[in-house]
Amino acid sequence: MSHTQGELLYEGKAKRIFNVSGESQLIWQEFKDSFTAFNGEKKAEMKGKGQINRAIASLIFQKLKDQKIPSHWVADSGDIHMITQKLEMIDLEVVVRNVLAGSTAKKLGMAEGTALEKPLVEFYYKKDELGDPFISDDQALLLKTVRHDSDLQKLKDRALQVNAVMLKMFDEAGIRLIDFKLEFGYDSAGEILLGDEISPDSCRLWDKQTNEKMDKDRFRRDLGDVLENYQEVLNRLTK
């Protein structure tokens, strides 16, 4: 089935979102070449980034679909475009950690690189103006982020299922999946679907042999070879 790009609905930091002509339940997503970090304070453009991220995200959504894990992904539509289902997004960033890194390691007083006995799922309240604060399950319920209280456990279960599939996928590509961020939403039938994207922008990925970073931390921390590493992730996943 072929789709036609409709009018622009919204431009975000990493994507432009369009209608799909004649399809009220579909969305046309365009992956931009821009990098942003630290709540938009650090910015850059790198030609080809959108294409790589779209390709990686599609590979992961396809793999999840094979494993019966539902996402908003419908089809690709050229290099930087993806057709997805329209969702009413849940105002939570759902973070899964296999290995402690970054601010959470520091907060808990544990060394960066500590492997966890079992994965940790965390919720962050998605509000730019509040700086996306870390919240507890009870606070997520207080804030009425989900339609039904039991949906919170569904998000955790779903996030752990996604983790299991991705751990295997990246391990076979010689990459350690340290942590990653997911976003979910409700479709028109009220079902919870995985939304947004999964890419080196939203994951910490370390080379299995060297522990070299292959993700957006290269941009955040000025480590260089940002796009080369994103491309290498894609190459290894398609090998």
Next chain:
Amino acid sequence: MSHTQGELLYEGKAKRIFNVSGESQLIWQEFKDSFTAFNGEKKAEMKGKGQINRAIASLIFQKLKDQKIPSHWVADSGDIHMITQKLEMIDLEVVVRNVLAGSTAKKLGMAEGTALEKPLVEFYYKKDELGDPFISDDQALLLKTVRHDSDLQKLKDRALQVNAVMLKMFDEAGIRLIDFKLEFGYDSAGEILLGDEISPDSCRLWDKQTNEKMDKDRFRRDLGDVLENYQEVLNRLTK
């Protein structure tokens, strides 16, 4: 039964802890006249403060005991002394909120003074060197703060029971119980008991008519009449 003060075990910011002679499972607590805030950066001494806090804490522990809620409190022993059971403390501060105030109101983007539909229970990891960070239930389990995973729910249930008793007690004294902090520990039989103290140092208490603060925020925010307000809380609770 009369107890004899043993040797000093430990001196903290607000208390000195002694052995009880010939009693291996008891502790002799002395309430100091000192105020500290902001992780010890702000300090003061106010004569009579220890006596007031000991009296308020005893009143609350006695009321909880009447309601079959177990705490470490055994008996008073003069103006600033209390005999308690020895506990192995759990490294959590358990906070109960009836009304949003302070940093949590700001973090969640809600107005200070917002009354909650149902009380919120929060965990903070009790580590001075980490600044007592807010943690989720899953992080509290990861950090092995409790002996059994199910103990975390016990702490929540117990905290809500304490809240119900205190809400009534303070309401009858013309005081709004905004929020408060509890600490728990395991006794020698492995039972979870309420420990530490409950006083205007560890509660937010607002006058029911005027919403005037009657707690440690008077010290933190330099509002004056600190001890007068502590004494007024005690007077109202004993009326």
